[in-house]
Amino acid sequence: MFPTYIFLFVFAPITFIGYWVIKGDRMRRLWLTIASYIFYGYWDWKFTSLLLISSAINFYAGGRIGKSEDQSTRKFWLVAGLVGSLGLLAYFKYFRLVLITLDAISNAVGGGDIAIWNIILPIGISFFTFQAMSYTIDIYNRKVEPTNDFIEFACYVALFPQLIAGPIVRYRWISETLRNLPKKFTLEYLDLALFYFSIGLIKKVLIADRIANYINPMFDNYQALVPSEAWAAIIGFSLQLYFDFAGYSLMAIGLGHLLGFKFPQNFNSPYKAVSISDFWRRWHITLSTWLRDYLYIPLGGRNNRLVALAVTMLLGGLWHGAYWTFVAWGAYHAILLELHHHLQNFRWIPRNRIYAQLWTFLVATIGWVFFRPPDFTSSWAFLQKMFDIPGLITEFHVSGKLLILIFIAFIWAYFLPNACELVRDRGFKPNTICAVVLALLTVLSVMFFYNPAPFLYFQF
Numbered sequence: 001m002f003p004t005y006i007f008l009f010v011f012a013p014i015t016f017i018g019y020w021v022i023k024g025d026r027m028r029r030l031w032l033t034i035a036s037y038i039f040y041g042y043w044d045w046k047f048t049s050l051l052l053i054s055s056a057i058n059f060y061a062g063g064r065i066g067k068s069e070d071q072s073t074r075k076f077w078l079v080a081g082l083v084g085s086l087g088l089l090a091y092f093k094y095f096r097l098v099l100i101t102l103d104a105i106s107n108a109v110g111g112g113d114i115a116i117w118n119i120i121l122p123i124g125i126s127f128f129t130f131q132a133m134s135y136t137i138d139i140y141n142r143k144v145e146p147t148n149d150f151i152e153f154a155c156y157v158a159l160f161p162q163l164i165a166g167p168i169v170r171y172r173w174i175s176e177t178l179r180n181l182p183k184k185f186t187l188e189y190l191d192l193a194l195f196y197f198s199i200g201l202i203k204k205v206l207i208a209d210r211i212a213n214y215i216n217p218m219f220d221n222y223q224a225l226v227p228s229e230a231w232a233a234i235i236g237f238s239l240q241l242y243f244d245f246a247g248y249s250l251m252a253i254g255l256g257h258l259l260g261f262k263f264p265q266n267f268n269s270p271y272k273a274v275s276i277s278d279f280w281r282r283w284h285i286t287l288s289t290w291l292r293d294y295l296y297i298p299l300g301g302r303n304n305r306l307v308a309l310a311v312t313m314l315l316g317g318l319w320h321g322a323y324w325t326f327v328a329w330g331a332y333h334a335i336l337l338e339l340h341h342h343l344q345n346f347r348w349i350p351r352n353r354i355y356a357q358l359w360t361f362l363v364a365t366i367g368w369v370f371f372r373p374p375d376f377t378s379s380w381a382f383l384q385k386m387f388d389i390p391g392l393i394t395e396f397h398v399s400g401k402l403l404i405l406i407f408i409a410f411i412w413a414y415f416l417p418n419a420c421e422l423v424r425d426r427g428f429k430p431n432t433i434c435a436v437v438l439a440l441l442t443v444l445s446v447m448f449f450y451n452p453a454p455f456l457y458f459q460f
Contacts (some may be wrong), residue, residue: 001040001043001164001256002200002204002251003448003449004449005446008446008449010182010255012181012255014035015031015032016258016259017100018031019031019032019035019259020185025179025181028181029149029178029181030151030155032159032160032259033151034154034159035160036159036160036163037051037052037158038057038379039160039163040124040158040160043187044123044317050088050125051128051157051158051169052084052154053152054157055132055154056148057084057088058081058085058131058132058133058153058157059147059150059154059164060081061077061080061081061084062135062153063138063148064077065077065140066145066146067146072240074140075140078136078137078140081133083134085129085132085133085412086129086133088129091119092119092120092125093125094318094322095117096118096119096322097322099114099117101324103116105189105304107286114228116411121322124163124262127163127165127166127168127356128157128158128163128253128390130289130319131168132166134171134290134294135153135156135170135171137294138170138171141294144171145171152178155170156174156175156178159261160255160265160331161253161261162256164250164264166248166250166252166284166286167253167263167264167285167286168286168287168290169286174263177261177262182260185260189258189260189431192257192423193254193255193258195423195438196250196251196252196253196254196419196423197250197251197255197258197418198254198439198441199247199250200246200251201247201251201445201446202247202445203243203244203246203250204248204445204455205445206240206243206279206444206445206448207240207405207408207412208239208240208243208247209244209448211239211243211405211406212239214399214402214405215232215402217374218235219237221274221383222373223376223381225385226385226395226396226397227386227387227388227391227392227395228395228396228397229385229386229398230382230386232398232403232406234369234382234406235323235365235459237367237368237371238271238345238364238365238371238401238405239409239410240409241371242270242413243409243413244456245267245284245456246267246418248455250419251422265285265288265424266284266285267282267285267418268281268282268285268418268420269413269417269418270282271360271364271413271414272413273357273360273361274356274357275344275356275360276333276336276340276354276360276363276364277337277359280333280337285314291312291315291316295308295311296312298312299312305338309337309338310331310334313330313334313337314331315330315394317330323374323441325370325374325375325379326370326371326372328370328376328379329371332367332370336363348424369382369383392404
């Protein structure tokens with residue numbers, strides 16, 4: 001939704017001007033909440049009720065937990081809040097998968113067909129559900145005090161910059177800012193906001209969307225691909241996904257700065273990772289840490305590593321989509337992480353950083369075969385083509401323009417520092433030349449708004 005004329009030239013200016021002009025924190029929170037609901041409702045207004053219900057469940061459950069010192073009562077309301085939140089998520093996102101699976105089993109054993117319900121998946125439901133749940137769990141763990149202001153909590157859950165595709169922000173990270181909103185707009189807010197938003201927009205529109213134009217037809221007609229094209233398609237997708245999602249996260253961080261909020265970094269150059277474990281410390285950081293803190297550690301963490309890791313990665317895969325291919329993707333990464341744990345101390349494993357980075361990129365890229373194709377049939381066909389060595393040697397038919405895009409994207413992802421690293425670690429401040437280049441590329445990005453590709457993570 002960010003790379004659209006109506007957002008950039010209508011919604012954003014009205015929202016930000018109103019936010020800084022209105023006096024009083026409560027009225028400003030109300031304004032921001034209403035704007036966020038309008039932003040979400042622009043996709044389908046009927047599902048704003050789902051956002052409201054999710055907020056109400058966790059606000060009430062969190063409040064009851066905070067008011068009680070009886071452990072059994074606290075646990076009851078924790079379970080009630082989680083059941084309510086996960087129940088909504090399970091129905092809208094996974095119930096259809098259950099019906100499809102039961103129908104396949106029924107047909108396999110000679111039973112009758114089972115009706116498959118046509119359930120619309122609300123955009124961003126996984127993100128705002130996990131965000132709201134973290135509030136209730138943190139209150140139970142006594143890491144944060146509940147708020148008595150429902151508008152404040154509703155504003156937190158629905159904050160439009162990161163509502164649909166993250167970062168997944170925890171209440172305790174921004175509670176002080178929510179309660180005491182910044183009173184004065186500063187140039188620092190504007191400078192950082194424009195820098196982050198511009199870089200994110202360029203990543204999304206000029207890199208991710210351009211790659212998508214070439215690889216989407218290749219995935220649609222995967223049976224006709226030669227091995228070199230299969231590799232080009234999956235490598236292109238790995239870069240498209242990174243630039244698409246990292247671009248959204250940077251735009252969200254930039255828009256947050258315009259409101260005076262500091263959202264967490266969500267990507268830290270994951271394709272520079274030297275191991276699969278390092279990859280998961282860099283990729284979708286707010287989800288990885290959410291799964292670690294609220295699932296992996298409660299399941300026993302290192303003391304119960306095999307079970308905790310398997311459950312965390314399988315559910316992490318399922319979080320991404322209601323298809324068994326996502327579960328397979330989670331299982332693939334669980335196996336890689338377990339192998340890394342056992343093999344990392346072997347002396348015969350090469351320690352060269354470049355080899356380690358390229359190997360990690362390769363195994364992560366192969367894993368996307370279960371992430372992008374719609375079913376196991378196409379995933380398996382892709383793998384067969386990719387590892388058809390004779391065909392890979394004898395046939396090479398890849399678009400030169402796609403190769404150039406892949407080359408540019410890989411150079412950016414591998415060699416250049418990311419935007420958050422520049423600001424946080426290097427104290428970067430754009431000079432005149434940098435500002436002009438960013439402005440020109442941003443204008444060029446805006447010119448491509450007429451043919452936008454949807455953010456990949458909107459489906460999750």
